Amino acid sequence: MTGIEDFTKPYGLVDKIDAFGYLDYLKSNPDAPRKHGKVVLVTADTPLKASRGEGKTTTTIAMIDALRERGIDAAAVLRQPSMGITAAGSKGGASGGGKASLTHPELIDWGLCGEMGAIEAAQNLLVSFAEKAIDEGKLDTVLVPRVSEVPSRSLRSTIVDAGKNNVAERVVLTPTCELMQIVVLSRSMDELAERVGNMTAGTKDGKGVKFNEFVDLWRITNILTDAVKPARTETVNGSPVYVHGGPFANVSLGIPTLASVEMATALHDVVIVEAGYGADAGAQKWLDIACREFGAQWPSAAIVVTRATTWRDDPDLQWRYPFHVERLENLGIPTFPLINLWEGEDELVDGLKATANELGFRTPIIGNLYRDGGEALAPQLDGFAEAVSVEDIPATPESHRGTPLRDNLNWVSEHAYGVPAERVVEKAGFEASLAEAQELCESVGMNLDDLALVAVKSPATMTDNDALPVQERTVTLKKVEPHTGAGVVHVNLTTSLTTPMPKIV
Structure with missing residues (x-):
């Protein structure tokens, strides 16, 4: 009987899977064995610094190890990191760490999946x-x-x-x-x-x-023959992981390929999808681009990762973590706060739980995942497992296609960044850039308003100045750039670069 192994070939120390071919086989053979797995989205608090991760990949790896320890068939789909920034050491690699790591992290971190x-x-x-x-x-x-x-x-x-x-x-x-x-x-x-x-x-x-x-x-x-094939690897504990697609959710999509996620849901009961940077970046793009505009599965649950220091150490920015959790909950997605402890932070657990309770969060999941891996999470996942076990897969909300771009920008600013339309301002030259983009699209037979909105922004801020009081925060619109092949339109908001430089660390 035909199965996934018929579409899989060795590629060095990992395997490459012809996901396009496998999905076409399933479409042509509706009675073929397959699962209808649930998607769980792992995202994060907005990091204090763009070069510092909160621990999404470490969490994702620990989560699938923990779920499999509980007898749940779970797998992860990760993004292929960028060698120039991630693996050069500006931030952690994209393969986890310690007991929550992949078997061949060097292949992932240095782009050797091809x-x-x-x-x-x-x-x-x-x-x-x-x-x-x-x-x-x-x-x-x-x-x-x-x-x-x-x-x-x-x-x-x-x-x-x-x-x-x-x-x-x-x-x-x-x-x-x-x-x-x-x-x-x-x-x-x-x-x-x-x-x-x-x-x-x-x-x-x-x-x-x-x-x-x-x-x-x-x-x-x-x-691109091999570039469109997800890599299959595993955690140090043997849990399956698929790696495919681009990072950088602040200046691009920052999500794994839709084909790799769809393939994984046909193979496993729970598929944990990692999205880039914070919930204002990668999660926003998974929900509003992948799901709303391109038919990806709406998450059955979400995990918002933060470091204890990000959540609590800057009083002016403490609002961001509750904002992310509450926003996802308001979308009907059961959302679990996860606090990724670092060495020496175990004594913070009681205080973190008390603060989470005061904020009305679900019971937080807390652990030093680098040190303890999935073993730290398995006993804490009763509520999470219950939320994911709900039979129905949530329906994807309707598309925003055809909504005037300026209205779409107001909607994203309000819902993803907490800034209402009256405080969305335009930098000098924005109107001219918008008109030029509209003319360009019309000249190639496209409607700018039919393109999915990609907000290009700083990874470390949600607004022009997150430290301002809520009634003073603004979002400034700067430049419009249509990508007519991808079917998306970039709009620059806060300061960001598409050729950022690595830090020497």
Whole structure:
């Protein structure tokens, strides 16, 4: 009988799974054995510093180990981290740590599952085609940026000598690029090829030109043959983990590929999905982009991770953690606060529980997961297991497609950041950027308001200044950039960079 192993091949020390092929097999064979697993979203408090993680991956790994210890068939789907930032040591790796770690963390942290390099090569080839189109008079400008896994300040803005006219170009990190978004959102090679063809290469006489007008797309899809296949690995305790898709939820999607999550739900009863940075970033994008706009499964439960120091040490920012938990609860998602203790913090447990009780939280899950792994969590998961065991899978809320972009921005600002419409302000030049984006979309036969909104923001702040009193917090709209192939539109809010630099640590 055909099963997942028929779509799996070794790839070095991990396996690669043809998720597209497996999902197509299930669609064509409705009686084939499969599960209908529940999705649980792991997100976090907004970190005090962009370079400091709260422990989402460590929590995700410890959670599946703990659930499997309780006899529940659980698996995790993680994002493939960016070598240039994560593995260079600016923050923790994306493979957990201590007793809550993967068997081959170096493969994950350094991008050796292959998709980062392949996506980088494929998008850079597209840019090369666009540059050649300049030479041939098919384009006047190049809009799609080159990408690199190794960041460099010198690459944020460049001028390329194109003979008679110099051409402005730029370079972004691989996870933030449009081709990564296309891989994350696509569920078949045909869909992926169509999306690549719909990418806007540049402009000619002020009108957008898509790649399908002058490029044979097989050149790109061939490069991505292995990049679209999730890697299968496991925790040090033998729990299954799938790794696929891009990080950086502040400047891109920051979620695993939809195909990898859909595949995992066909194989396991509970699938824990990790989303990037805080609930204002990765969770917002899983719910409002993956679920609302692209049909991913709405979570049956959520876990909001924080370090004890993030939650309690800055009085001006203490509002953020309760805001995240309450927001998810208000969406009908049973939400469990999880506090990831560091060494020497065990004596804080009673005080943390008391504070959680005062805030009206569900009973918090607390443990030093690096030291104790899933063993710390298994005895605390009665309420969580009960919430996830509810039979019905929650329905995905309706799409915002067609909502005017400005209205959509007001909605996200209010619901994800706690800033009402009257305090959403526009920086000089925003209106011109919005009009230019609308014109570009119209010139390639698209409606800007049909694109899913990707808020591009600082990972460490929810508003322009989170330390202000609630009635004074604002969100400033700065720039609009449509990604017509991915079907999303970027809007810059607070300070953020698509080519951030690693810290020396």
